[in-house]
Amino acid sequence: MTIVSTSHAHISQTGAAPCDGPGAAPAALTDREPHVPAEQLVAEMVPPPRFDGVRFATYLPDPKQPSQAEAVRVLGAFAEGLGGGAAHGGAGRRRWFRREPRQQAPSGPRGVYLDGGYGVGKTHLLASLWHAAPAAPERKAFGTFVELTNLVGALGFQQTVRTLAGHQLLCIDEFELDDPGDTVLVSSLLAKLVENGVALAATSNTLPGKLGEGRFAAADFLREIQGLAAHFRTLRIDGEDYRHRGLPQAPEPATDDEVARAARRTPGATLDHFPDLLSHLSRVHPSRYGALVRDVGAVCLTEVKPVPDQSTALRLVVLADRLYDREIPVVTSGVPFDELFSEEMLAGGYRKKYFRAISRLTALARDGKALTGD
Template sequence: MVPPPRFAGARFDTYLPDPAQPSQAEAVEVLSGFAAGLGPGPEPEGGLRRWFGRGRKPAAPAGPRGVYLDGGYGVGKTHLLASLWHATPAEPERKAFGTFVELTNLVGALGFQETVRTLGGHRLLCIDEFELDDPGDTVLVSTLLGKLVEAGVGLAATSNTLPGRLGEGRFAAQDFLREIQGLSAHFRPLRIDGEDYRHRGLPQAPPPATDEEVERAAHATGGASLDTFPALLGHLSRVHPSRYGALTDGVRAVCLTGVHPVPDQSTALRLVVLADRLYDREVPVLASGVPFDQLFGEDMLKGGYRKKYFRAISRLTALARDARRLTDPADGNGADGDRAGRDRARPED
């Protein structure tokens, strides 16, 4: 549970705040102070560190024990979260970083009590893409974070939704208001304003390739995958989303033919998870068919999961730009040029 490859080098001093958005500089200042305040923590009894941290526990402080980064997609929240993980003065085994889905999967794999014991000795838990999509997750995470706060664990999370509004438009949030408010009490919300750096000032997203271009690039690129889009969607339906990261191991490029709008919400949400894992691992995506901004229907883009879909469109479009080098390696404005320009202009999110 460490920051993914894209953010292995993320640091506060590599985050470049937009002068027009004071909240970005404020976030760096607040998070830097939060990291320093966590400290390495007390030594376990007997002077020996233990993997699961069963030592003396510090008393939980009054007030929020965490920070919650709220803002639109592409403003650098994940960069800041990873920077916090790196800046916290604790050994790597005493701090954890993962997505909300990975956290719930961890509970499923270890069981609730063992998860509490495993994470309870940590100084920091970073949760990226915090979402509450069903009542069960609401109660589970609320209870888990409450236990971790009692154990003195610092919390940090990113989301596109303020803590008090988690779950809106997806299930009867009012029926679980107590649990949602309990979650909110653990965090100090920190709003980060700004534009999506991935596309600000860049040319329009490249048009889809032809089937022939996709197939030719796949055969010419070592480690590339080649699938039809319907076959990919069918395969994702048979693999648990917790395995999508492993699914991409060793893949240097994803080549898809026949991309079309996704037919239903379950399929769309699986595609969102895959897009996040591909983006984390910087895997370019070359595709034929419809452009990525036409993947999700208007009803989806107006529904409760709309922010997930917009994030997926933003990330897939960035990966499509990266894929231009597969069809034209000599293009000076291709993937490598785009990435360098983005790194100079804005941090990764």
């Protein structure tokens, strides 16, 4: 069953109205209570805004890395192979998605896995595959591994299966192997979707600073998904890996007054006390963090400090991903983002998430520096 949403998320404001223009009183994220209809959570599983315009034609392979051009060729053929009459409705579509005659599904691998380090364009290629797949937008889904687990948390396992089973393609960016429970959950979900003829595509990254780890990413992925491994074709994408350069240095934080001033003069900006925002995130389901920051022009935070525990840290990672997807600048006072997570966290099982959050928040903080200038 495919659900197409015609409704919009409702965001109640319990405090100040959104900042509509320079000089207006800034709103606060802590005043926002997003209520997203369950069907809209699925309808919004599309490539992030920064990848709206990407296509295979806009991916520029490095001539020194033939695997990049080969990936474009293979993914293009994979997208074409997803047609089979399904994209045009009619009897072909009914045959494709009817459960009983599974032998009528197209032969060959029903999934592709893009294996490679950071900065080689895997998300660009994955989003290009989504755009190229010959199906209506409501019959293909794109989301991160975390968004998929959050969807299951919001809808329940069986409802998620029923909702996604009518899709032609599911793209999963940043497949994560650091939580055995989540890996088993998603593997079980994907097995059900494969039974219903859904094609799969996935990427994952390896930890910055672990040179050579990318060479084992495909083996780790195929081992963890176990029974699904036979459905995936692995595409290795070589290229310069930004891990060799290390994490970018976080910019110097602003003062509280500079943060407040930036919030007042930036249309659509929000202004929050960082500890209060962390507390608010604990009361909002992570699947609604995207709605929480919808139409926000900038996020301004005072008194940023190291997160107190792992549960809080993981919620902050999800918020960082949603801010990065929407390219929302961040202006902060307090400690720089590279001091958000303790050494113990950065050495633990979720370290990849934390390094990603630092990198993304740092990039957004660099964008936000322009908002503090006189």
